[in-house]
Each structure stands twice: as structure tokens, then as C-alpha cells.
Amino acid sequence: MNNFFALFSKNQSLIYKGFLFVLSTVLVIYLLPKGGQFKYNFQKGKPWQYENLYAPFSFTIKKDEKTLDKEREAIKENATPYFDYNSEIVERSKTNFLQLFQDAFVDSLYTTSKSMAKEEGLTVFNEVYANGVIDEVYPYEQDKLIYLKRGNEVEQLAYSQFHRKENIKNRVAKLVSEKSTEDVKMLLQKLLERAIIPNVTLDSKLTEASVASELNAINPNKGVVEKGGRIIAKGEVVEGDTYQILNSLKAEYQSQVWSKSNHSWLIIGYVIIVSLVFSMLFLFLKKYRFHIYNDNTKVTFIFFNVILMVLLTTIVVKLDAKYVYVVPLCILPLILKAFFDPRLGLFVHTLTLMLLGFVVPNSFEYLFLQLIAGIVTILTVSELYRRANLFISVGQITLVYIIGYFAFFILQEGNVQLIIWENFGYFILCGLATLFAHPLIYLYEKLFGLVSDVSLLELSDTNTKLLKELSNKAPGTFHHSLNVANLAEAAANEIDANAMLVRVGALYHDIGKMKNPTYFTENQVNSVNAHQDLDPKESASIIIDHVIKGIEIARKNNLPDRVIDFIRTHHGTSLVYYFYMNEKKQNEGVNEEDFQYPGPIPFSKETAILMMSDSVEAASKSLKEPTSSKIDAFVEKIIDGQMAQGQFLNANITFKEIQTIKKVLKKKLNNIYHLRVEYPE
Incomplete structure (x- = not known):
């Protein structure tokens, strides 16, 4: 029994993911229509791409909706x-x-x-x-x-x-x-x-x-196709009566062919398809977003949004399929981009569309329009915390819907005389519904404890309670944090990292120094150094503790985990080198672990940028008579040293991006320490 509980405790994260996988699969299958899928795909106005099609059984030809509407109007x-x-x-x-x-x-x-x-x-x-x-x-x-x-x-x-x-x-x-x-x-x-x-x-x-x-007495049928009769030949254009016969066969196939006897086979097919979709999502997270995969809250959040979109679309289709484009599906990639990144947003959006292909009518047209709209959402929505950007992007998304629908209608009908103008109104409603993303993001932040760029903008305000406390208790550290924030933000912009996240992380990365501010040189107002009377090991312990204390302060003030990650990783597993060397002079058998930060090492571009910017800014204060060549050599030495220590092994950052960051830091430091002309007395 003890072994069972130990095994359960060790694998509880994996067990939870398995439970989430099964629950999501069951919910989606429950929402999907319980009818077979017609094995032929066809479009009005396009050639039949398959071999000659013969009626597999006798069936009635259904009147199209326009004909039925005319009959209804005539009766009225x-x-x-x-x-x-x-x-x-x-x-x-x-x-x-x-x-x-x-x-x-x-x-x-x-x-x-x-x-x-x-x-x-x-x-x-x-x-x-x-x-x-x-x-x-x-x-x-x-x-x-x-x-x-x-x-x-x-x-x-x-x-x-x-x-x-x-x-x-x-x-x-x-x-x-x-x-x-x-x-x-x-x-x-x-x-x-x-x-x-x-x-x-x-x-x-x-x-x-x-x-x-x-109205009830209207005959929905207008003829019969006998078993074995040819419906359409290969290459023949799908139009007119042929189009209606194919639609009738499709409806008959879905309603009668799938009876109770093979309902279980239908469920098995759905289980396989839906399981494949969710398996692809898990594999993507595990291979490319491992930090998200390890966070069950974030995984739950992603699955919840997928199921929510399937649920909304299913409800709308059951009420009236013509309103299917009112469902603001582009909220999904927009929200995932706000909380995570564009690539994940587009991938999840695509997988969701695969599931919705079983729910919506005219699935090819629907999938095409929604995929294009999703791509436009990912490419256009930037800096969501700027309200104007969301309005501009919503306008672009709506325009893409309208243009795409217009093109499809021309392809199918060959003219614009019969175009259904009310559909354009549905696209506009969809765009307006997409504006609900802002309050939804706020709601998700409270429910799932996530953080978006909107929250980061609020945290970047230096008038927040925590940053004001830092400026009062440790003014030198506060000034250092501002300088690091400026350096890190500039570097992040150059390599297309999340500049807002880096800036906020830089502002809060040293809040742990508020506990013992005078033990850090930037806060010492006179020549008295508090470390002079301490053992090097004790001094190193005080310096290292600012990371642990920073995490405690951050948690007490409800800072998001994405910000706390910068506090954890801004020194990685590096040594408190000054005190380590002092101890080494006194004791050759020094233990490096006593002078080493606990880590972890940076695991993203943003945390890596902060480590470089923090080290360079702090060490730049020791430069005497700085020149351009001195600054360049100094930046190269510090960052190359961090690379040699393996501090960036877990960060998804390239050598090229590191070289770009070096250039930005050199340029910024040269601007800070530029030589002024000596004014005459």
C-alpha cells in the first residue's frame, strides 16, 4: 500500500494529465453530432473529383432551402x-x-x-x-x-x-x-x-x-433516385439538381445509414479521432513548451478553452446553423497568445478547427475562413495592453471574414446576385464579440492565476506599493533595477522576445535586497562596508539569500509566477565570485557550493536576457575611466563567462541572438558612459 501511495505521489502530475485527457475526450465526443460522416467532399461549382458515383440505395431528393422558402412564402x-x-x-x-x-x-x-x-x-x-x-x-x-x-x-x-x-x-x-x-x-x-x-x-x-x-403539409421531397442509378460522373461540375441530389444522399447517409447497430463503431471512430487531436496537443507541449507541459494549471487552461469553443459552436449549430460565424472563434488564439505565445495559439486554434469540422455545415468553407482569420489574429494582434491595437485587429479579422466569404460565394454561385448580405452582419457581430477578449483575459487571470501583458503593464508602474517600498528601503537597488530594465527591454526588442515581461522581471528581480539593503554596495552611502567584519562564507550567504527572500516577498505580494521566475533565475547557478576568491585565499579547500546561487538557470529568452543585463549593469559600476573598447571587452568577458558556465543551456536562445544582445548592451553602456567635453572654469 505504501508503495502504491509513493508511486501515486511520484506520478500524480502524469495521472492528472491522463484524467484530463480522458475527461476532455469524453466531453468533446458527447458534443459531436451522432451521425456518420459522408465520405465524399464536394463543392458547388467545382468538378466531381472521384469516380462515377452510383446510388448505394434508393433515396428521395430533398428540395433545397431556397425552394422550400419560396413555397412557404407562397402559402403565407x-x-x-x-x-x-x-x-x-x-x-x-x-x-x-x-x-x-x-x-x-x-x-x-x-x-x-x-x-x-x-x-x-x-x-x-x-x-x-x-x-x-x-x-x-x-x-x-x-x-x-x-x-x-x-x-x-x-x-x-x-x-x-x-x-x-x-x-x-x-x-x-x-x-x-x-x-x-x-x-x-x-x-x-x-x-x-x-x-x-x-x-x-x-x-x-x-x-x-x-x-x-x-406549411407542415409541404412535401420536402421532389423525386426519387433508385438504387444503382448514376448520380454524377467523374469531372462533371457539381451544380443545379446534381448538387441537391448529392446533398440529399449526404443527409440520408448521415441519418439512416448510421443506426443503433453501428452506433458503437461511430463512437470508436470519434474516440480515435479526438484522442489523436488531444495527443498531438500533449506532444506539442511536451516537445516545444515543456515548462507549460509541467504546469497542470496551464494545461487545464488550454484544454478548457478548446472544449469551450466546441461547446459554443455546437450550441449555435443546434439552435440555427446560419449563426455559426457569430461564434468568436478568434478569441482562442488571441487569448493563448496573450498568456503564452503566438505559435502555441495558432497550433491550438488549428486543432480546435479539426474538431469543429465534424460539427459545422460546409466544413471546408468554415475551416478555410477560420484558419485564415486565426492566422491574421496571430500576425496582427500585438501589445494587447494597448486598446487601440485590439480594435484595429478586430477590424482586420472582420474584413478577412467578409473577403473570404465573398470569394467562396463567387466560386460556388458564379455571380453576386444571390449573395446573402445578412452573413456580413454575422461577421461584424463576430468581430464585436471578439472585443470580449479583454474582460475574458481578466477573468482567466483570476480563475487560473495566469498573467497577461495587460497585468504586466500594471506591474511595470513604478508607483506600485512594492516598487515604492524598494525605492524607499534600497534606493540604490531600485536605480539599478531601472537601469537593468532599460537594458533588458532594448535587448528583448532586438530579438523579438517579450519586452514587457523582461522589463517587469527586471524591475522586481532584486526586491529581496530590501531585507538587508546595506549589505549591497549600491545602497552603501559611505565608505563603511558591512561585510568587512564578516567571514566570506557568511557574506556570501547574505548575498545569496536575497534570491530566496525575493521569492518570499513576491509570493506575499501575489506577484505572478512568470515574474517570480526572473527572481529565481537572474543569477542562475553562478558563484558569488568576490567572496569565493577571498575565502580561497584563506582556505584552499573551499567548497564551491557554499558560494553558489541555488538556481535554477534561465529557461527562456527573457530570463537569459535579464541575467546578461543584470550582470553587465552591476559590474559596469567597477569600470574606471570607461572607454568604448573597455566596455566592449568588458561585455564580451561577462557574457562569454556565463556561456562557459552553461547558464544558458536551458534557454531557447541562439548564438546569433546572444551576439545581438551583446551589441545592444555595448551600445547602451557606451551611451551611458559617453565622455563629455570638459567645460572651462
Whole structure:
């Protein structure tokens, strides 16, 4: 049992990666569509590149979406609306009219008899309500046929047969008999106008149900291809009906061919494919980004983002595939570049696209556009902490989407008349969604404890609490750190390293000297040296301890690990040479380990640059009457000595880059120590 726990403890990082691998594979397979993949790739307007294709089974030809949309629109336009006839309103209106007539008609005022006038009024009333009265204006032509529902009976009428409330006055004038005098006509017009209330309304539910019923009855098929029938010949252009037949075969293949009986084979295929993708990611990290591979948090962060993009795309495709380009997939390489490097960002982006090829329609077009957009993201987004750069890059990414889609449409359709302009709106939405990268980076920093260039910019502010404390307690060290930061930043810019990271690392690399500032020469304000009364070994221990104390202070102040790496490695495993030689004069059997920094040695370009800049800047203070030749020889000696000690073996830095760094340091030091003309007294 003890051996088991010891083995588990020793390999827990590897076990975690295995668990992450299995979990990610299961999640992605769960998200992928459970249907077979059509084994032929084809594009509209392109020649068929395979041998003659014959129908492997009988299947129906599906109508394309445009044809179905036209049929749906025709049904909606020609649909017969239903109107409700309310008889209760008619009865209330009639009662109201009779009451008004009774109150208003005085026999002595009119020559027409009351009974005759009443009969005339009821005749007009019944004629108006024969088909009903409407109040609202509906978007129908006058000769449009409609259904009028009276209780359980339905009759068909023309829309023009309805009376409008505002037309009642004119209608009464036409219908009232010539036998009636003008004053009676006027009276009946007023009374009927007051009494008649609209009693016909559109039955929206019944109308919509009728339309829905007709829409559901649309036949999605337009023919049958019999088994063995030739579908397309080699070299024939894929277009028109042939294109639709191929799409129908593809849909049939994916929906029917993959049944429950071979569902397990489908899962096995997915397991192999997804495992290969994630294996490639692990291999890349292990071979080219070993420091990331060893950090389980960073590995988890990368896998989390891949799965997140697959999840978002799957959800959008299930809701409506036409919105697939709204998913801001370029956030993935953008964020990975912000936290790691461009090469890793592009590699992970490409692997993610391989998985999404199983999810999205028109996978070739999608993969091409997203790959180009990802490359543009990597090439254009620089210095993400500058807000303007992100806006400019988002504009470029959106433009690439639009140009790429436009080119694909021309290739497939041969003209621009049928282009779907709303897709350009989706690309613009995608670009706007990409701007969410900034708050997402901040969120990831808090969740995963990572650091981006935006955070580095904040840390580079010399007014931060820690740097102000350093300038107060160890002003000489603070000034030294500023000089090193300037040298290191200039060198990093020359070899395309992360200049912001190097600058921040340089500003904080000596914060451990705050504990015993007077034991370091740059902070000694007089000729008294605190090391004069100490044994060389004890002095060396104090000097070496500034690295350990610096790490403790950094952790207490929540500095990111990427910055703490500079504190760990800025002396590598070099010797505290001055005290080592003093001890050697007194004791020939001196132990080098007592005078050696604990390391580790630099493991990146940035940490290597800091080691060179720190050593050169610190030692330059000992130069007496510096000249250009002295400075050149001095820089060569220090950096060559570090190379001879093997300090840069783990840093991915080339001899050419080291030579470039030497030139930058020489130039900068020559500028610092340039000779001035002596002014006359």
C-alpha cells in the first residue's frame, strides 16, 4: 500500500494529465453530432473529383432551402384568413338602435310615419350586418377571399363584402328608400351611426393554425433516385439538381445509414479521432513548451478553452446553423497568445478547427475562413495592453471574414446576385464579440492565476506599493533595477522576445535586497562596508539569500509566477565570485557550493536576457575611466563567462541572438558612459 501511495505521489502530475485527457475526450465526443460522416467532399461549382458515383440505395431528393422558402412564402401570401362574426354584438346594437329611435322620433316633426321610418331603419341595419362590420384595416386586397365563421358555420366571402364603420353614413344614404324624406334620412343616418358597432374580427389563432397546417403539409421531397442509378460522373461540375441530389444522399447517409447497430463503431471512430487531436496537443507541449507541459494549471487552461469553443459552436449549430460565424472563434488564439505565445495559439486554434469540422455545415468553407482569420489574429494582434491595437485587429479579422466569404460565394454561385448580405452582419457581430477578449483575459487571470501583458503593464508602474517600498528601503537597488530594465527591454526588442515581461522581471528581480539593503554596495552611502567584519562564507550567504527572500516577498505580494521566475533565475547557478576568491585565499579547500546561487538557470529568452543585463549593469559600476573598447571587452568577458558556465543551456536562445544582445548592451553602456567635453572654469 505504501508503495502504491509513493508511486501515486511520484506520478500524480502524469495521472492528472491522463484524467484530463480522458475527461476532455469524453466531453468533446458527447458534443459531436451522432451521425456518420459522408465520405465524399464536394463543392458547388467545382468538378466531381472521384469516380462515377452510383446510388448505394434508393433515396428521395430533398428540395433545397431556397425552394422550400419560396413555397412557404407562397402559402403565407395566399393563405385564406378566418374572421369571427359576433352575433351578440348585433343583438345589442339592434336593441340600442330601437331605443334611440324610440326616444328620438316624434310623430309631429316628421311627415313619414313612425312605423315606416322604423322599418326603413331596420332594413338598413340588417343589410349592414348581413356580412358584418369591421373597424380595423387589414392588409388584404378587396377581392381577397376570406372565411367568415358564424358559430359553427363557415362561409367564404370577398373581403370587400365587409362594411367599414366610417362608411356607414354613406351606406345608409344609399339604402334608405326614396319614400323617406330628407329629415328622416338624416335622423336614421345619425341613429344607425351611433348604434352600429363593429362585430367582425380577425381570428389570428385559427388563421395561423391553418397556415401552419399548410406549411407542415409541404412535401420536402421532389423525386426519387433508385438504387444503382448514376448520380454524377467523374469531372462533371457539381451544380443545379446534381448538387441537391448529392446533398440529399449526404443527409440520408448521415441519418439512416448510421443506426443503433453501428452506433458503437461511430463512437470508436470519434474516440480515435479526438484522442489523436488531444495527443498531438500533449506532444506539442511536451516537445516545444515543456515548462507549460509541467504546469497542470496551464494545461487545464488550454484544454478548457478548446472544449469551450466546441461547446459554443455546437450550441449555435443546434439552435440555427446560419449563426455559426457569430461564434468568436478568434478569441482562442488571441487569448493563448496573450498568456503564452503566438505559435502555441495558432497550433491550438488549428486543432480546435479539426474538431469543429465534424460539427459545422460546409466544413471546408468554415475551416478555410477560420484558419485564415486565426492566422491574421496571430500576425496582427500585438501589445494587447494597448486598446487601440485590439480594435484595429478586430477590424482586420472582420474584413478577412467578409473577403473570404465573398470569394467562396463567387466560386460556388458564379455571380453576386444571390449573395446573402445578412452573413456580413454575422461577421461584424463576430468581430464585436471578439472585443470580449479583454474582460475574458481578466477573468482567466483570476480563475487560473495566469498573467497577461495587460497585468504586466500594471506591474511595470513604478508607483506600485512594492516598487515604492524598494525605492524607499534600497534606493540604490531600485536605480539599478531601472537601469537593468532599460537594458533588458532594448535587448528583448532586438530579438523579438517579450519586452514587457523582461522589463517587469527586471524591475522586481532584486526586491529581496530590501531585507538587508546595506549589505549591497549600491545602497552603501559611505565608505563603511558591512561585510568587512564578516567571514566570506557568511557574506556570501547574505548575498545569496536575497534570491530566496525575493521569492518570499513576491509570493506575499501575489506577484505572478512568470515574474517570480526572473527572481529565481537572474543569477542562475553562478558563484558569488568576490567572496569565493577571498575565502580561497584563506582556505584552499573551499567548497564551491557554499558560494553558489541555488538556481535554477534561465529557461527562456527573457530570463537569459535579464541575467546578461543584470550582470553587465552591476559590474559596469567597477569600470574606471570607461572607454568604448573597455566596455566592449568588458561585455564580451561577462557574457562569454556565463556561456562557459552553461547558464544558458536551458534557454531557447541562439548564438546569433546572444551576439545581438551583446551589441545592444555595448551600445547602451557606451551611451551611458559617453565622455563629455570638459567645460572651462
